[in-house]
Amino acid sequence: xxxxxPAGFRAAGVTAxxxxxxxxxxxxxxxxxxxxxxxxxxxxxxxxxxVRLSRARLATGAARAVVVNSGQANAATGxxxxxxxxxxxxxxxxxxxxxxxxxxACSTGVIGEPLHLDRISAAxxxxxxxxxxxGGAAFAEAIMTTDTVAxxxxxxxxxxxxxxxxxKGVGMISPNLATMLAFLTTDARVDAxxxxxxxxxxxxxxxDALTVDGCTSTNDTVLLFASGAGAPVAxxxxxxxxxxxxxxxxxxxxxxGEGATHVVLVDVEGAPDIGTARxxxxxxxxxxxxxxxxxxxxxxPGRILQAxxxxxxxxxxxxxxxxxxxxxxxxxxxxxxxxFDAASPLHAAAATAMKEHEIVLRVRLGDGPGRSRAVxxxxxxxxVRINGEYTT
Amino acid sequence: xxxxxPAGFRAAGVTAxxxxxxxxxxxxxxxxxxxxxxxxxxxxxxxxxxVRLSRARLATGAARAVVVNSGQANAATGxxxxxxxxxxxxxxxxxxxxxxxxxxACSTGVIGEPLHLDRISAAxxxxxxxxxxxGGAAFAEAIMTTDTVAxxxxxxxxxxxxxxxxxKGVGMISPNLATMLAFLTTDARVDAxxxxxxxxxxxxxxxDALTVDGCTSTNDTVLLFASGAGAPVAxxxxxxxxxxxxxxxxxxxxxxGEGATHVVLVDVEGAPDIGTARxxxxxxxxxxxxxxxxxxxxxxPGRILQAxxxxxxxxxxxxxxxxxxxxxxxxxxxxxxxxFDAASPLHAAAATAMKEHEIVLRVRLGDGPGRSRAVxxxxxxxxVRINGEYTT
Numbered sequence: 030x031x032x033x034x035p036a037g038f039r040a041a042g043v044t045a046x047x048x049x050x051x052x053x054x055x056x057x058x059x060x061x062x063x064x065x066x067x068x069x070x071x072x073x074x075x076x077x078x079x080v081r082l083s084r085a086r087l088a089t090g091a092a093r094a095v096v097v098n099s100g101q102a103n104a105a106t107g108x109x110x111x112x113x114x115x116x117x118x119x120x121x122x123x124x125x126x127x128x129x130x131x132x133x134a135c136s137t138g139v140i141g142e143p144l145h146l147d148r149i150s151a152a153x154x155x156x157x158x159x160x161x162x163x164g165g166a167a168f169a170e171a172i173m174t175t176d177t178v179a180x181x182x183x184x185x186x187x188x189x190x191x192x193x194x195x196x197k198g199v200g201m202i203s204p205n206l207a208t209m210l211a212f213l214t215t216d217a218r219v220d221a222x223x224x225x226x227x228x229x230x231x232x233x234x235x236x237d238a239l240t241v242d243g244c245t246s247t248n249d250t251v252l253l254f255a256s257g258a259g260a261p262v263a264x265x266x267x268x269x270x271x272x273x274x275x276x277x278x279x280x281x282x283x284x285x286g287e288g289a290t291h292v293v294l295v296d297v298e299g300a301p302d303i304g305t306a307r308x309x310x311x312x313x314x315x316x317x318x319x320x321x322x323x324x325x326x327x328x329x330p331g332r333i334l335q336a337x338x339x340x341x342x343x344x345x346x347x348x349x350x351x352x353x354x355x356x357x358x359x360x361x362x363x364x365x366x367x368x369f370d371a372a373s374p375l376h377a378a379a380a381t382a383m384k385e386h387e388i389v390l391r392v393r394l395g396d397g398p399g400r401s402r403a404v405x406x407x408x409x410x411x412x413v414r415i416n417g418e419y420t421t
Numbered sequence: 422x423x424x425x426x427p428a429g430f431r432a433a434g435v436t437a438x439x440x441x442x443x444x445x446x447x448x449x450x451x452x453x454x455x456x457x458x459x460x461x462x463x464x465x466x467x468x469x470x471x472v473r474l475s476r477a478r479l480a481t482g483a484a485r486a487v488v489v490n491s492g493q494a495n496a497a498t499g500x501x502x503x504x505x506x507x508x509x510x511x512x513x514x515x516x517x518x519x520x521x522x523x524x525x526a527c528s529t530g531v532i533g534e535p536l537h538l539d540r541i542s543a544a545x546x547x548x549x550x551x552x553x554x555x556g557g558a559a560f561a562e563a564i565m566t567t568d569t570v571a572x573x574x575x576x577x578x579x580x581x582x583x584x585x586x587x588x589k590g591v592g593m594i595s596p597n598l599a600t601m602l603a604f605l606t607t608d609a610r611v612d613a614x615x616x617x618x619x620x621x622x623x624x625x626x627x628x629d630a631l632t633v634d635g636c637t638s639t640n641d642t643v644l645l646f647a648s649g650a651g652a653p654v655a656x657x658x659x660x661x662x663x664x665x666x667x668x669x670x671x672x673x674x675x676x677x678g679e680g681a682t683h684v685v686l687v688d689v690e691g692a693p694d695i696g697t698a699r700x701x702x703x704x705x706x707x708x709x710x711x712x713x714x715x716x717x718x719x720x721x722p723g724r725i726l727q728a729x730x731x732x733x734x735x736x737x738x739x740x741x742x743x744x745x746x747x748x749x750x751x752x753x754x755x756x757x758x759x760x761f762d763a764a765s766p767l768h769a770a771a772a773t774a775m776k777e778h779e780i781v782l783r784v785r786l787g788d789g790p791g792r793s794r795a796v797x798x799x800x801x802x803x804x805v806r807i808n809g810e811y812t813t
Binding site: 072074076102105106109139140143242244245247316318321332335342343346347349361364366408410412 | 464465466467468494499501531532533534535634635636638708709713714716719722723724726727728729730731735736738739741751753754755758760761800804806808810
């Protein structure tokens with residue numbers, strides 16, 4: 030069950046009254062002593078107070094737990110926000126019997142609104158006493174904002190160890206509520222440096238591939254914890270389970286993307302390097318014209334080429350091949366003229382491929398080794414409704 | 422009227438049958454001998470064939486006319502597209518009594534579909550014979566694609582000269598139809614080098630400030646022609662009229678942005694340099710979360726700060742001030758806590774400012790000299806309808 034599937038972890042989630050909805054909104058995850066941690070944080074220059082606190086504490090090497098509140102993001106809150114984040118984390122550490130550096134903090138919710146410290150303090154004793162090796166599901170529930178379903182994963186690894194995870198997020202930043210948060214745990218015995226490398230090399234690229242609306246939240250955080258309660262495992266042996274767990278969470282996040290009716294996978298290959306491949310894949314997946322075409326199930330190679338060409342990457346327009354599903358809709362930069370015939374079987378085949386729930390767009394830029402996948406979704410009326418009709 | 426308001430120009434627009442709608446779709450503008458030209462072209466690496474042709478011909482210094490077709494973009498058409506663009510331009514030059522290097526070409530419409538050369542050739546004689554000093558309105562009509570209104574301008578300059586203009590564009594690239602095209606004319610006597618400098622320094626930044634959906638078309642082109650029929654005018658003296666004419670066309674373009682219900686002006690000031698100011702202004706204007714907030718008339722400073730922080734610019738989060746209209750909604754990176762009180766007069770004032778047709782968002786990054794304005798619009802249900810329900 031979620032983050033407590035691996036041995037050596039306890040978790041809980043309770044209702045502190047931070048959300049108007051009255052749903053659970055305060056969560057904690059604690060690894061047994063000896064647990065090591067790694068993390069990835071938002072690149073947004075307007076980083077929330079808990080992001081700054083967690084980044085600093087992670088550097089001390091002591092972290093083995095995290096407290097998470099949903100309801101308020103504690104971003105754009107200035108020095109008071111830093112004080113509130115510290116007060117919340119210190120009170121939570123005391124309630125759970127942890128030293129302050131052992132505890133990280135994440136927040137998600139309305140940007141600008143101060144934390145309700147009094148309500149958090151009042152709920153911390155019940156949160157601490159609810160910590161349990163079966164609390165993963167409650168943890169995954171309590172971190173949600175506008176998510177329609179809780180997102181969790183468990184993947185078996187080598188030598189009896191496993192990887193567990195929980196995540197939340199609907200837009201990269203959602204209706205004034207914010208953030209993608211993801212938490213991955215394992216009982217594999219790996220050191221902190223190895224976990225950090227796995228975070229950057231295995232988890233990071235998979236999470237970075239995700240795009241709902243191209244917006245990077247002030248609070249995005251991914252934390253990894255390894256309890257060491259199980260067997261020692263080499264990094265390369267743990268990587269596949271970690272990759273599978275991350276992929277599973279990413280798939281759940283995109284499926285719950287705001288208003289999404291289609292998942293759009295953009296595979297770029299043949300780029301001179303992986304950076305170029307990533308840039309082009311993200312540009313196609315983020316293009317509002319590609320996203321609305323996906324919503325309308327319109328097989329539109331012109332929009333894909335337009336997005337590739339304006340990605341900012343150094344591409345050769347006369348070397349671009351494009352497929353919709355397995356239908357070649359542009360070759361060497363040219364859309365076949367027959368594509369525009371009213372009765373074109375090529376167009377009909379591409380139209381069929383656009384009706385899949387999971388639409389696959391493939392772009393080949395040349396003969397280079399660089400390849401990357403972006404995981405996106407369509408742009409629907411509901412995205413506009415969710416983000417436009419919501420008023421603070 | 423439009424591009425023929427200044428002395429020394431003739432224009433026309435006719436129906437060649439390139440569009441299913443049967444509306445006018447072939448246009449020409451010709452300056453008298455002695456006319457000089459300058460141009461700005463799309464940065465999209467997938468540039469249309471007519472863009473490549475016009476860029477090369479402009480470099481010869483002979484250009485004094487342009488032929489424009491709407492209906493087909495002649496982009497992603499490969500070597501055949503280059504041959505078609507050349508054949509079309511040569512036939513048009515012959516019909517109008519011009520040498521080939523004197524004539525530039527622009528196309529806008531469906532990406533990938535080949536030009537209907539036969540229909541264009543058949544219509545060229547009537548186009549050439551319709552050329553007239555009062556043909557500006559017909560020209561402005563014939564360059565439209567999904568535009569709901571024709572866009573033209575006339576601004577008086579010094580010493581009896583004037584600046585005229587016509588433009589089209591609804592998305593930066595619209596439903597499979599493409600492109601912003603703009604044409605500016607003046608009878609001021611300026612040399613080609615001066616006109617080129619005015620294009621880059623006065624017209625370029627104003628056009629670049631425009632963003633409907635952040636998508637750069639394969640066909641975007643801005644052309645300037647100076648006939649010299651009027652008085653000699655110094656560059657600095659012509660600049661204000663040229664600026665006013667460009668601003669007028671930009672305002673008309675954004676007002677006709679796909680599905681737009683609000684114009685969103687983003688003014689960034691206090692940046693270390695103009696490049697940073699432009700990057701931040703564009704990021705705010707392009708943010709789907711800011712655009713949906715504008716549609717929902719939601720005064721949401723968190724989304725503005727989120728967009729500033731993720732713009733990629735090197736900003737100091739603790740130095741950002743934000744205004745919605747003239748209401749200060751964030752100071753030194755902090756949204757006032759009172760903003761979240763149910764009965765906050767600050768929030769009520771910002772909400773009122775969001776109800777304006779023209780919403781003004783102001784962002785101050787610090788004490789630097791860099792300032793820039795982005796001109797955007799909201800993201801509405803109709804943008805999704807226009808781009809999602811349209812099927813090729």
